[in-house]
Amino acid sequence: MKRLGVNIDHVATLRNARGELHPNPVLAAKFIKKKGINSVTIHLREDRRHIKDIDAKKICKIKDLKVNLEISTKKEIVRNAIKIKPNFVCIVPENRKEITTEGGLNLKKNKENIKSIINRFKKLKIRTSLFINPNLNDISLSKKLGSDCVEIHTGTFSNLVKSKKKYSKEFLKIKRCSNLAKSIGLEVHAGHGLDYHSTKLLCKIPEIEEFNIGHFIIGESIFYGLDKVIKNFNKIIN
Ligand code: PXP
Numbered sequence: 021m022k023r024l025g026v027n028i029d030h031v032a033t034l035r036n037a038r039g040e041l042h043p044n045p046v047l048a049a050k051f052i053k054k055k056g057i058n059s060v061t062i063h064l065r066e067d068r069r070h071i072k073d074i075d076a077k078k079i080c081k082i083k084d085l086k087v088n089l090e091i092s093t094k095k096e097i098v099r100n101a102i103k104i105k106p107n108f109v110c111i112v113p114e115n116r117k118e119i120t121t122e123g124g125l126n127l128k129k130n131k132e133n134i135k136s137i138i139n140r141f142k143k144l145k146i147r148t149s150l151f152i153n154p155n156l157n158d159i160s161l162s163k164k165l166g167s168d169c170v171e172i173h174t175g176t177f178s179n180l181v182k183s184k185k186k187y188s189k190e191f192l193k194i195k196r197c198s199n200l201a202k203s204i205g206l207e208v209h210a211g212h213g214l215d216y217h218s219t220k221l222l223c224k225i226p227e228i229e230e231f232n233i234g235h236f237i238i239g240e241s242i243f244y245g246l247d248k249v250i251k252n253f254n255k256i257i258n
Contacts, residue, residue, distance in 0.1 A: 027234025124153035178213030198227035
């Protein structure tokens with residue numbers, strides 16, 4: 021069975037736009053759990069532009085819900101993530117001016133720091149994942165650094181699919197990376213920019229166990245409701 025992790029950052033973005041309490045990302049997490057999805061993703065950004073520490077803490081206290089907390093490698097964020105006690109962490113690159121996470125981690129450049137962050141979470145029995153571009157060297161390096169999982173950045177693939185351009189080369193890259201990752205004992209996740217069509221295509225890769233999807237789910241929910249959109253994704257994924 022493949023899993024869906026719903027990224028609820030955009031619920032917090034909408035709340036913060038008004039500076040009040042509605043819509044509440046904690047209630048969104050509870051709603052998603054009620055609909056049979058047992059994993060949500062939240063990104064505690066350095067500028068706290070959407071999810072705040074208090075949201076993350078409350079979401080992590082929801083019974084029987086797995087929380088995948090995306091974090092950068094900054095000391096302050098790692099310290100706070102340890103206090104928040106998520107089930108999983110996904111280490112992502114972060115650039116203050118970006119609108120969303122633009123690419124995978126530069127593992128080579130940040131090897132030592134990433135390795136020591138992974139070790140800190142491992143000691144706390146928190147599953148670790150690295151958000152990387154579909155590149156074979158980064159898959160091997162993720163294993164060497166001690167990660168449990170890799171999340172393959174699907175942004176380029178998604179954009180090609182959306183713009184009706186040829187995507188077979190990028191698909192093959194993701195497939196080869198997934199294959200290698202699984203063969204060396206890494207769990208494979210995929211995310212970024214995914215919609216119904218791109219997710220359906222990536223479902224042909226058996227090694228991908230988890231999809232983390234946010235913007236499309238929340239955007240589409242404006243028209244069809246979160247319940248319906250989650251159901252549609254569940255049908256596609258399994
Ligand atoms: N996975 C990771 C690691 C991300 O950083 C993001 C964006 O926050 C997503 C998945 C979800 O991407 P999208 O909102 O484009 O579906």
